[in-house]
Amino acid sequence: MTADEMKKQAAWAALEHINTDGVVGVGTGSTVNHFIDALATIKGRIEGAVSSSIVSAKRLEEHGIPVLDLNNVGQIAVYVDGADESNHNLQLIKGGGGALTREKIIAAASDKFVCIADESKLVDILGSFPLPVEVVPMSRSYVAREIVKMGGQPVYRDGFITDNSNVILDVHGLEIMEPIALEKALNNIVGVVTNGLFAMRPADVLLLGSESGTKTVLAKK
Numbered sequence: 001m002t003a004d005e006m007k008k009q010a011a012w013a014a015l016e017h018i019n020t021d022g023v024v025g026v027g028t029g030s031t032v033n034h035f036i037d038a039l040a041t042i043k044g045r046i047e048g049a050v051s052s053s054i055v056s057a058k059r060l061e062e063h064g065i066p067v068l069d070l071n072n073v074g075q076i077a078v079y080v081d082g083a084d085e086s087n088h089n090l091q092l093i094k095g096g097g098g099a100l101t102r103e104k105i106i107a108a109a110s111d112k113f114v115c116i117a118d119e120s121k122l123v124d125i126l127g128s129f130p131l132p133v134e135v136v137p138m139s140r141s142y143v144a145r146e147i148v149k150m151g152g153q154p155v156y157r158d159g160f161i162t163d164n165s166n167v168i169l170d171v172h173g174l175e176i177m178e179p180i181a182l183e184k185a186l187n188n189i190v191g192v193v194t195n196g197l198f199a200m201r202p203a204d205v206l207l208l209g210s211e212s213g214t215k216t217v218l219a220k221k
């Protein structure tokens with residue numbers, strides 16, 4: 001089974017978590033693309049979707065799923081999104097696709113966050129995947145120097161502009177033992193819009209596609 005087949009398996013399993021009648025929060029990435037295709041099969045039963053990116057909004061619209069403004073829908077019942085890494089507390093690294101800020105906003109505004117991934121994404125310690133940090137363009141060098149002081153090795157994602165017209169530093173070399181503390185410390189650097197650690201608001205459910213079927217991991221309460 002390929003990684004993409006495992007992603008597809010997890011994405012379709014997420015349909016079981018969708019309440020009918022409501023608005024669904026939709027993330028970004030190759031796993032979420034499978035989820036959008038799955039969501040299209042029940043589109044008559046949902047009100048619409050709030051999207052975390054322009055690219056996901058386009059795919060939703062191509063399927064005839066109404067794309068709604070978060071400001072007009074209030075609290076969202078369920079948000080479905082992928083991840084680059086998850087630890088066993090369902091704290092995540094996200095933003096490989098560059099949509100981290102809107103993803104974090106929708107996750108914050110959702111009652112339940114269902115994360116979908118192939119099983120390779122589950123790790124003991126976050127940080128092998130470079131941590132994306134979205135920054136206001138003029139602050140890029142300053143923020144990079146501050147991150148070096150914290151022990152990271154920031155690499156400018158050359159040529160990439162986010163949907164919010166900002167740029168991304170991918171931070172290598174981190175072994176993230178205290179995800180919440182690092183998430184807060186990075187957010188405190190002036191010029192940082194947000195960072196890809198989802199530790200203060202982790203996922204509630206992790207669906208992992210695998211050779212032996214979809215595994216469900218629940219957040220520890």
Ligand code: 5RP
Nearest residue numbers: 029030031082095096097099
């Ligand atoms: C985008 C993300 C994605 O969820 C993450 O990069 C995983 O992507 P994929 O489903 O393609 O493996 O955070 O900003």
